[in-house]
Amino acid sequence: MTRTSRRPARTTIITSTLVAAAVCFAPVTPALAAGAAETAASADQAATDPVIDYSAALAATPWETTAATDQDGNPVALDDARAANFVGWAYFKQGxxxxMYTLDDKPKMQGDWTVAPDGSSRWIAAKNDAGDVLFERTVPIVTLTANEFTYRVIDQADPTQWVDIVHTPTDHQEPGTDPVIDYSAALAATPWETTAATDQDGNPVALDDARAANFVGWAYFKQGGTFTMYTLDDKPKMQGDWTVAPDGSSRWIAAKNDAGDVLFERTVPIVTLTANEFTYRVIDQADPTQWVDIVHTPTDHAEPTGDDGNGGEDTGGDNGNENENENENENENGNGNGNGNGNGNGNGNGNGNGNENGTGTTEPGTSTDEPVSAGGTAADGQKGHSASSLANTGGSGLAATAAASAVAVLGGALLLARRALARARG
Structure with a gap:
C-alpha cells in the first residue's frame, strides 16, 4: 500500500517540476512584453504630465471677443445686453x-489680474488712472488654451442662467501704443539689391550716374553685426561692421580690410527700413540741400564667394563712396569650407567642420567613415557584431544567449526526470 501510494506522488512532483521548468524558460511573447512596457509607460506618463501655466497662457497673446453662447449652447449676439459689456480687445500683461478696449479702440478698463493655478477662474481688479480700485470680479474659466479663452458670466438673480464669453487670439495692435520694431533684425533678415535711386526732388537717378554708382550692388548684413558688399557683377566691394540706431533713424558702418583694420566709418540717414525696402540717403557734403536716396529691395541672390578677384580699391574717404574693394574671402557660410546646401556628410554620423549650415567637408552623400559590416571590426576595434548588425542579421544579443541557456537547462531537467521515473517504476 505504501509503495503504491508513493508512485503517483512522485509522478505528480516530477510532472510539476517539468511544467515549472518549461514555464520559466518559455520565451516571453510580444504581447506579454508589450503589456509590461505599456504599464511602465503609463507610470512614466503619470509622473511626467506637463504642468500648465495658465497665467502664461493668458498673457501669451492679445485676445478678441469673437462669440458668446448661453447656458443652452445657443449663440448670443455680441451686442446683446447679456454680452455687450464684455466685448472688446483684452491685453493681459506679464507682471x-x-x-481692455472696445472693438472700436476706445479705452474700456485697466487694472490687475490673476488666474487660479488650476486655471479654474480669473480675477480682475479694475482701477482708475490714480490706481484706486473701482471694482473686483472673479469669473469661472470654461476654456483657457493657446487658441481660446472663454469665461462664464452668471446671472446673479438666477444662477441657472449664464453667458459664456469666447475670446480668440489676435494680432491687433494695442490702441494708443506704437509697435516695437527691431530695425537691426529687419536689416539682417534678407540680402539686399540696389534697385533704384532718386534725388532730393524725387526724380529718378540712373544707377550708373556718378551720384549713385558707388552705392550700387549686393549687400549682406549678418546677424552679429558684420557685413559684406559686392558689385552687381559679384566682385568684392566692402566688408566690416554695422549697426542700426534703435529707432531706425540711421545706419553706421565701419569698413575694414582683411586684417581687421578700420579703413573708414560712415553714418547715413535711413529713409525707409521695412521687410520690403531699405533706403538710405547720401547727402552732398558740399551742398546739403542736394542728396540721392539709394533704394534697396530684398533679393535671393546667393552671396558671391569672392573668388572672382577684387575691384579697384577706394577707401571711401570724404566723398562717402561705399566701394571699398578689400579682399573679400567670406562665403555665405562664413568659413568657405561647406557646400552651402545643408546636406550632411553621407552616413549621418554628425561629423562636420562646424560651419553655419552644419555640413561636412565632403561632398553630399560621401564620407570618409565606412559603416561597420556584420561580423567585421566595430568602431572601438572589437571584433563581432554591433547592436544594429545583430538586428539586421536576426541575432538578438542577450536574448539569444538566454534562450540557449534555457534549452540546456531544460534538457538537463528532462534527463533527471527520466531517471526519477525509472526509479519510481523500480
Missing amino acids: GTFT
Whole structure:
C-alpha cells in the first residue's frame, strides 16, 4: 500500500517540476512584453504630465471677443445686453496688469489680474488712472488654451442662467501704443539689391550716374553685426561692421580690410527700413540741400564667394563712396569650407567642420567613415557584431544567449526526470 501510494506522488512532483521548468524558460511573447512596457509607460506618463501655466497662457497673446453662447449652447449676439459689456480687445500683461478696449479702440478698463493655478477662474481688479480700485470680479474659466479663452458670466438673480464669453487670439495692435520694431533684425533678415535711386526732388537717378554708382550692388548684413558688399557683377566691394540706431533713424558702418583694420566709418540717414525696402540717403557734403536716396529691395541672390578677384580699391574717404574693394574671402557660410546646401556628410554620423549650415567637408552623400559590416571590426576595434548588425542579421544579443541557456537547462531537467521515473517504476 505504501509503495503504491508513493508512485503517483512522485509522478505528480516530477510532472510539476517539468511544467515549472518549461514555464520559466518559455520565451516571453510580444504581447506579454508589450503589456509590461505599456504599464511602465503609463507610470512614466503619470509622473511626467506637463504642468500648465495658465497665467502664461493668458498673457501669451492679445485676445478678441469673437462669440458668446448661453447656458443652452445657443449663440448670443455680441451686442446683446447679456454680452455687450464684455466685448472688446483684452491685453493681459506679464507682471499682472491688463488693459481692455472696445472693438472700436476706445479705452474700456485697466487694472490687475490673476488666474487660479488650476486655471479654474480669473480675477480682475479694475482701477482708475490714480490706481484706486473701482471694482473686483472673479469669473469661472470654461476654456483657457493657446487658441481660446472663454469665461462664464452668471446671472446673479438666477444662477441657472449664464453667458459664456469666447475670446480668440489676435494680432491687433494695442490702441494708443506704437509697435516695437527691431530695425537691426529687419536689416539682417534678407540680402539686399540696389534697385533704384532718386534725388532730393524725387526724380529718378540712373544707377550708373556718378551720384549713385558707388552705392550700387549686393549687400549682406549678418546677424552679429558684420557685413559684406559686392558689385552687381559679384566682385568684392566692402566688408566690416554695422549697426542700426534703435529707432531706425540711421545706419553706421565701419569698413575694414582683411586684417581687421578700420579703413573708414560712415553714418547715413535711413529713409525707409521695412521687410520690403531699405533706403538710405547720401547727402552732398558740399551742398546739403542736394542728396540721392539709394533704394534697396530684398533679393535671393546667393552671396558671391569672392573668388572672382577684387575691384579697384577706394577707401571711401570724404566723398562717402561705399566701394571699398578689400579682399573679400567670406562665403555665405562664413568659413568657405561647406557646400552651402545643408546636406550632411553621407552616413549621418554628425561629423562636420562646424560651419553655419552644419555640413561636412565632403561632398553630399560621401564620407570618409565606412559603416561597420556584420561580423567585421566595430568602431572601438572589437571584433563581432554591433547592436544594429545583430538586428539586421536576426541575432538578438542577450536574448539569444538566454534562450540557449534555457534549452540546456531544460534538457538537463528532462534527463533527471527520466531517471526519477525509472526509479519510481523500480
